[in-house]
Amino acid sequence: MRNVLIVDDHEIVRLGTILILKQITKELTVTEASDFHEAVRLLRVQPFDLVVLDVNIAGGDNLQMIDTIRLRQPKVKILVLSGYEEHIYGPRFIEAGADGYVSKHSAHSEIKLALQKVLNQEKYVSPAVKEIMGQETKPLLSMRETEVMQLLVKGRSIAEIASQLHIQVSTASTYKLRIMEKLQVSNVIELAEKARLIGHK
Structure with a gap:
């Protein structure tokens, strides 16, 4: 049995x-x-x-x-x-x-x-x-994209992320869009859930 x-x-x-x-x-x-x-x-x-x-x-x-x-x-x-x-x-x-x-x-x-x-x-x-x-593939997210994702999950605004990472606000926005596309999510709540499940803190 x-x-x-x-x-x-x-x-x-x-x-x-x-x-x-x-x-x-x-x-x-x-x-x-x-x-x-x-x-x-x-x-x-x-x-x-x-x-x-x-x-x-x-x-x-x-x-x-x-x-x-x-x-x-x-x-x-x-x-x-x-x-x-x-x-x-x-x-x-x-x-x-x-x-x-x-x-x-x-x-x-x-x-x-x-x-x-x-x-x-x-x-x-x-x-x-x-x-x-x-396959010998590179990670789904680049190191910079991972950094941006982690800050988004912590509730940081695009302006705060740009300031912390010393990049332009437009660049931070582009990273956010790219991350959302790659992980197939439409908002930060879904992003946080996916980040948790795949082991990103």
Whole structure:
């Protein structure tokens, strides 16, 4: 019997995941958690073979969520099932120790394949993430862009950022636009959330 913990704050996602899991195996016991604090409590008292984890969830703390789970159950398999962009988050969570990362926007067949592989003690890395991880690419944000992003997240205005970094206000504005485009966000609140999840303080 496989014991699976699904950690997601949307009931419909948990139900959909259960349906896909039941297509893979009938030998299944599923436990559900709607936030990360509840998941940690369950991990302390019950052994699991697999944790299906949404990273944008109450009580979560970016990449450290993987370490928190491993601290409780070192051998448990972790599949991140997230609505966030695979090309940005997939490599980071795989490198942090997750056994797989699959987007909620993926086809049913891909989500099923990811669950199947991780349940069978294999890693799941999508072709897109595999290609990114195999490339010798420079970081998504330059050092200067990272500095600007960190100041934006701290609530600094464009004028304050320009003054602190000794650059023109127009240059600071250009950096902000470029960062928003690269991370596919439309405001500073979304930017702060993405920065937290990918480990930028």
